[in-house]
Every structure is written in C-alpha cells, then in structure tokens.
Amino acid sequence: xxxARIKTDEQPTWYHCYNRxxxxxxxxxxxxxxxxxxxRILRRVCLLYSVRVVSYQVMSNHFHILAYAPAKEPDAEEMxxxxxxxxxxxxxxxxxxxxxxIWQARSRDISWFMRHLQQLFTGWYNRTRPVRxxxxxxxxxxxxxxxxxxxxxxxxxxxxxxxxxRAGMVQNVGTYRFCSHGVWLQSGRHPxxxxxxxxxxxxxxxxxxxxxxxxxxxxxxxxxxxxxxQEVAExxxxxxxxxxxxxxxxxxxxxxxxxxxxxxxxxxxxxSLNRHRPARLEGPGGSELxxxxxxxxxxxx
Numbered sequence: 001x002x003x004a005r006i007k008t009d010e011q012p013t014w015y016h017c018y019n020r021x022x023x024x025x026x027x028x029x030x031x032x033x034x035x036x037x038x039x040r041i042l043r044r045v046c047l048l049y050s051v052r053v054v055s056y057q058v059m060s061n062h063f064h065i066l067a068y069a070p071a072k073e074p075d076a077e078e079m080x081x082x083x084x085x086x087x088x089x090x091x092x093x094x095x096x097x098x099x100x101x102i103w104q105a106r107s108r109d110i111s112w113f114m115r116h117l118q119q120l121f122t123g124w125y126n127r128t129r130p131v132r133x134x135x136x137x138x139x140x141x142x143x144x145x146x147x148x149x150x151x152x153x154x155x156x157x158x159x160x161x162x163x164x165x166r167a168g169m170v171q172n173v174g175t176y177r178f179c180s181h182g183v184w185l186q187s188g189r190h191p192x193x194x195x196x197x198x199x200x201x202x203x204x205x206x207x208x209x210x211x212x213x214x215x216x217x218x219x220x221x222x223x224x225x226x227x228x229x230q231e232v233a234e235x236x237x238x239x240x241x242x243x244x245x246x247x248x249x250x251x252x253x254x255x256x257x258x259x260x261x262x263x264x265x266x267x268x269x270x271x272s273l274n275r276h277r278p279a280r281l282e283g284p285g286g287s288e289l290x291x292x293x294x295x296x297x298x299x300x301x
Contacts, residue, residue: 005111006146006252006267012071014153015110016160018249019118019142020062028060034125035178038063041120043191048086049106050074051113052195057163058178064160066153067113068199073104082107114142145248146263148255150207151283153200158223159248165224173224181220190217208284223284247279247291254281257290264292 007013021029030038035058042065046053050073055066074082076095083093083103093100106112118138126133147153164176174185184190196213204210210219253260260278283289 013069014147016145016156017065022139030060045117048082049113050108052199054195054200055180057160069108069110079104145251146253148259152255155283251291253292260290
C-alpha cells in the first residue's frame with residue numbers, strides 16, 4: 001500500500017527527486033537526443049512552476065533533480081505570466097479566477113512539478129520512436145527525499161553531479177554535458193544560475209562561508225575532484241562519492257538527527273519511529289548526517 005508523500009508545504013523545502021525507467025538495469029534507452037530533450041522539457045516546465053531547480057543529472061535510464069520548493073505561492077500576476085510563458089502565449093490565465101488560484105497552489109508543489117515533467121517527456125518519447133510507443137515509461141512514481149538546508153543539500157548535490165563518474169561513463173564530470181555542472185564547466189554559465197544565486201548561495205554562505213557563485217563552482221570542483229591527478233583523502237564522504245549510496249535515492253529524509261526525527265514524528269506514526277534505526281552518513285567536513293530509509297528497498301544509482 002502506498003503511503004502519502006512527505007511534503008512540508010508550510011515551509012521552504014529542499015528535495016532530491018529521482019526516477020528510472022521500467023525494465024532492467026541493463027536497459028539504457030536514453031541516448032544524446034533523449035537526454036537533450038529531457039533537459040529542454042525540464043527548463044520549459046520551470047517556466048510554469050515556482051519550484052527552483054539548482055542541479056540535474058540525466059543518465060541513460062534514470063535522472064536526478066535537486067530542487068527547492070518555496071513555502072509561498074506566487075501572486076496572481078506572476079502566475080499568469082508563468083502560465084503564458086509556458087504556453088508560448090497560446091493560452092492565458094486571468095488573475096483572481098478559479099483556474100488561476102488552482103495553478104497558484106500547484107506552482108510550488110513538487111508532486112505537480114514532477115508529474116508534469118515526466119508526462120511531457122513520456123509523451124515526446126512515445127511519439128518519436130520508430131514504432132510509436134504507448135503506455136508508461138517510468139517504473140513507478142518518482143521518489144523524493146527531503147533534505148535539511150545546508151550540509152545535507154550540499155552532500156546530495158555533489159553526489160548527484162558525480163553520477164556519470166561512478167557509472168564509469170566519463171573520467172570527470174566536466175566532460176559530461178547532460179548534467180548541470182558539466183554544462184557549467186563547458187559553457188561558463190550554470191543553466192540555473194539565477195536559482196543558485198537566489199536560493200542556494202544564501203544557504204551555502206551561512207553554512208560554509210561561500211561568498212559567491214564562482215566560489216560555489218570552485219568548491220564543487222574540489223568536491224568532485226574532476227581535475228586530472230588531483231589527490232583526494234579517502235574519507236567516508238569521498239567513498240560515498242565514488243560508490244552508489246542507496247540513502248540518496250531510497251531515503252525519505254536526510255539531515256541532522258534532530259531535523260530527521262522532527263519531520264518523521266510529524267508525518268509518520270509513532271510506531272514506525274520506535275522500530276526504525278536511522279542510518280548515519282558522513283557529511284561535509286566530517287559532519288554527521290542521518291537518513292531515514294524506506295524499509296523495503298533495492299539498490300539504485
């Protein structure tokens with residue numbers, strides 16, 4: 001039986017969202033054209049929703065997205081602008097109508113954002129196959145993990161960006177153009193630079209003393225160790241970068257123990273708290289992070 005998603009709609013929330021296609025781990029249907037189209041659709045969906053993407057990774061059979069959902073809905077005028085931009089002016093909304101209020105509520109909802117993204121990509125994928133395809137593309141509904149602002153977000157961010165290196169597709173992230181950091185290194189501009197400046201930079205400034213967006217890129221380069229010959233100490237954190245860690249895709253909540261228990265105490269029955277042992281992860285700078293993991297899991301990337 002499916003459980004309701006954990007979504008802290010009353011406060012700003014960071015999410016790691018992930019899904020893979022139906023089939024086996026050996027099915028790799030996404031080539032360059034499919035990955036490029038996924039990114040194009042992602043950028044278009046971001047026009048409609050107020051969810052702020054700061055990182056993405058598109059692989060041959062799955063994807064990762066790191067996003068920030070604000071607590072406040074957009075006002076009516078902004079929602080109408082977003083709606084018109086998404087539909088390229090072919091459809092419009094009128095402020096303070098029932099339809100406008102519905103879209104205002106949806107705009108910051110991570111479930112609606114991901115549903116729209118996956119549906120648009122599935123529709124494109126099915127109709128562009130040599131033999132027209134029908135039916136679902138994804139194995140299941142998308143998974144998401146709530147991340148405590150700060151160290152948990154940064155640890156997840158670096159883990160996501162390093163995915164093609166862990167998979168053996170490239171030797172360094174800078175040569176992979178279907179992830180946000182690869183685009184940043186190759187073009188000199190992050191595809192979601194505005195979101196980084198407005199929602200990620202204040203968080204990282206408070207947590208690590210990072211001063212600007214260039215500093216973020218330098219810190220990311222160091223964390224990913226993408227430069228040839230760069231030596232990295234073999235800590236638990238770096239080992240997590242080099243291998244698959246199921247908590248980033250199977251975890252419900254990741255952060256400090258206080259944050260994790262506070263969220264789970266509110267959204268899950270007390271009996272589950274008593275029988276579940278959280279996992280400990282090493283975060284940036286040797287800090288402790290804790291993960292509340294789904295009890296029935298399979299190892300994914």
